[in-house]
Amino acid sequence: MKNISIAIIDENKFFTIRLKLFLIQEEFKTVKTYHSINELLEEKTNFDLIIMDEEKFKNTFLKTFPNTIFLLISNEIKDSENFRIFYIIKNFSNNMLKQEIEIISLIKNYEKEVNKKNEELKKALEYISEQTDIAATKQLNMIFDNVSFKRIGNYCFDNYYSPKDKLNGDSYIAWQTDNHIFISIIDAMGKGIGASLTATLTSGIGNYILDKESTLENILANLINYIKTVLLDNEALCMLLLKINLKTNEFKIANFGMPPVYIKKGKEIEKIRPNNRPILKNSEEKIIIDTYKKEFDMMLLMSDGLIESLNKEGIPYYVNLKKVIPESDFLREILKDFKQNAIQDDDTTVYAIIKQQNNYEKIYEKSFFFSSKKDLDGIISEIDAKLNEDENTKQKFYLVFQEILLNIFEHAYRKNYDKQEIIQKNQDFSDIKGEIHIKICKNEEYFNIIIKDRGKGFDVTNILKLENKNNFKRFHRRGLLVLLNIVCGLFFEDNGRIVHIFIRRKNGN
Amino acid sequence: MEIKQNGNIIEITGTIKTITDSEMINDTINSIKDDIIRIKIYDSYVLPSSIIGNLLRAIDSGKQVILGVKSDLLEELIKDLNLDKVFNLYRL
Numbered sequence: 045m046k047n048i049s050i051a052i053i054d055e056n057k058f059f060t061i062r063l064k065l066f067l068i069q070e071e072f073k074t075v076k077t078y079h080s081i082n083e084l085l086e087e088k089t090n091f092d093l094i095i096m097d098e099e100k101f102k103n104t105f106l107k108t109f110p111n112t113i114f115l116l117i118s119n120e121i122k123d124s125e126n127f128r129i130f131y132i133i134k135n136f137s138n139n140m141l142k143q144e145i146e147i148i149s150l151i152k153n154y155e156k157e158v159n160k161k162n163e164e165l166k167k168a169l170e171y172i173s174e175q176t177d178i179a180a181t182k183q184l185n186m187i188f189d190n191v192s193f194k195r196i197g198n199y200c201f202d203n204y205y206s207p208k209d210k211l212n213g214d215s216y217i218a219w220q221t222d223n224h225i226f227i228s229i230i231d232a233m234g235k236g237i238g239a240s241l242t243a244t245l246t247s248g249i250g251n252y253i254l255d256k257e258s259t260l261e262n263i264l265a266n267l268i269n270y271i272k273t274v275l276l277d278n279e280a281l282c283m284l285l286l287k288i289n290l291k292t293n294e295f296k297i298a299n300f301g302m303p304p305v306y307i308k309k310g311k312e313i314e315k316i317r318p319n320n321r322p323i324l325k326n327s328e329e330k331i332i333i334d335t336y337k338k339e340f341d342m343m344l345l346m347s348d349g350l351i352e353s354l355n356k357e358g359i360p361y362y363v364n365l366k367k368v369i370p371e372s373d374f375l376r377e378i379l380k381d382f383k384q385n386a387i388q389d390d391d392t393t394v395y396a397i398i399k400q401q402n403n404y405e406k407i408y409e410k411s412f413f414f415s416s417k418k419d420l421d422g423i424i425s426e427i428d429a430k431l432n433e434d435e436n437t438k439q440k441f442y443l444v445f446q447e448i449l450l451n452i453f454e455h456a457y458r459k460n461y462d463k464q465e466i467i468q469k470n471q472d473f474s475d476i477k478g479e480i481h482i483k484i485c486k487n488e489e490y491f492n493i494i495i496k497d498r499g500k501g502f503d504v505t506n507i508l509k510l511e512n513k514n515n516f517k518r519f520h521r522r523g524l525l526v527l528l529n530i531v532c533g534l535f536f537e538d539n540g541r542i543v544h545i546f547i548r549r550k551n552g553n
Numbered sequence: 554m555e556i557k558q559n560g561n562i563i564e565i566t567g568t569i570k571t572i573t574d575s576e577m578i579n580d581t582i583n584s585i586k587d588d589i590i591r592i593k594i595y596d597s598y599v600l601p602s603s604i605i606g607n608l609l610r611a612i613d614s615g616k617q618v619i620l621g622v623k624s625d626l627l628e629e630l631i632k633d634l635n636l637d638k639v640f641n642l643y644r645l
Contacts (some may be wrong), residue, residue: 522605
């Protein structure tokens with residue numbers, strides 16, 4: 045039996061029955077006859093093929109029956125310009141009809157096969173996308189970060205971790221122990237699941253080892269031994285590990301084929317180049333760790349995503365970076381330029397360690413008690429009256445204070461807090477009472493706003509590991525992400541009870 | 554700051570300075586029963602997260618948001634947050 049369904053439409057009942065009998069004789073399984081197209085429309089049945097008079101055919105039928113091929117009975121021999129319209133001359137023989145329908149059958153069967161494969165492909169892609177989302181979430185879960193967006197001692201730590209796609213071939217570690225900070229950026233060569241698995245495993249195991257070992261030598265020896273068991277013969281892993289002693293300002297670096305570490309002091313830049321080769325499965329080379337004691341304003345650690353992405357002229361962003369770093373005191377300023385002038389074409393991780401400058405002078409300091417949002421508005425108005433700045437800078441101040449003060453109001457002094465419940469039940473925050481201390485300092489280029497509260501604080505650990513804008517819609521720390529887009533730096537201290545915000549004073553940031 | 558509402562069109566002039574300003578905008582957004590909310594922001598360079606969150610909630614509840622902004626800085630902010638398509642962003 046031939047499995048295409050056929051409808052014959054003609055007012056001439058004798059013609060339709062004769063044709064139907066012939067087609068049934070030719071072993072077509074489904075053949076039905078109709079007097080008019082309306083009769084078929086009323087029945088709402090779909091057919092693979094409709095045979096009808098050309099004079100009764102309208103182009104709109106192609107839309108009405110999107111999966112149907114039309115065989116039109118014509119007064120003359122015609123070539124079709126549409127793959128869904130075929131012609132047969134009015135006085136056709138049975139053989140002519142048979143040949144036409146066989147061609148159409150082949151097309152329909154091929155089309156059905158393609159549709160089936162497309163459906164299978166669609167399902168497979170949906171499955172891959174779903175699994176990639178899960179893997180990307182797990183990848184983030186495996187990164188432990190108790191350093192980023194914090195001010196620790198005289199240092200502020202800022203981080204940008206952004207995959208090119210969902211899965212990241214980069215990973216990182218940001219770990220604080222009593223007097224030491226460990227920062228590591230890991231870049232597994234290649235892309236996709238394999239690279240992300242290597243990078244993620246390395247950071248996961250790195251965190252485990254960091255918890256057990258304290259010397260950089262032991263940490264690296266253990267970590268590299270493990271990495272070698274994971275790497276395939278043709279794979280390599282680039283990794284940079286930095287350990288800073290917060291008391292002595294001494295730092296140690298082991299760089300396995302990652303871009304140089306940029307050390308900025310004033311307008312000068314020094315580059316500390318890799319001191320080890322990328323890690324291979326069979327490498328037996330001695331691990332080199334270099335120790336430095338240098339003053340710096342900002343130290344930048346990065347994967348190659350930042351320097352190798354092309355700028356608008358098609359030149360690696362590395363060229364821009366050489367000009368941008370001397371003019372920037374914060375990572376956010378570099379990222380702003382990167383986003384404006386380059387197209388990210390690889391996974392990108394950048395870590396910045398910024399030393400707090402001591403050339404800020406205090407211009408405002410006051411404590412406030414509040415018990416309503418109107419009190420908070422009063423604080424904003426008072427600060428506004430003290431500011432003698434351009435509109436751009438003022439609007440940044442308004443946003444900073446709205447976001448931070450509202451956050452303190454809604455979170456800091458409330459014991460059992462459920463914002464969703466409060467919104468759903470249309471409750472207010474009338475039982476909230478608290479204290480805020482505000483200090484504003486400035487130097488020639490930046491404002492430093494320090495806002496303190498005496499509330500319960502919050503865990504800054506893992507506060508923002510992934511800066512992937514695709515996650516913004518479901519991201520529950522929208523205020524933080526909005527602020528990071530307009531300020532130069534935002535760093536927490538004292539379990540989130542103190543926030544330091546930096547805003548550029550002139551020309552925007 | 555001044556808010557004008559005409560049917561489903563909200564026009565915001567001046568700067569969004571205080572928390573009360575943001576709440577007034579959110580109340581106006583929430584008062585619109587139409588399926589399409591049209592917002593025009595003329596002077597503000599920034600948009601507080603409470604308003605962004607409220608607009609996203611409106612979209613989640615099946616409404617369409619069409620956001621017109623005059624400031625290139627605000628346009629850049631919305632684009633940086635990848636919300637330009639979600640908010641049907643256009644320049645005034």
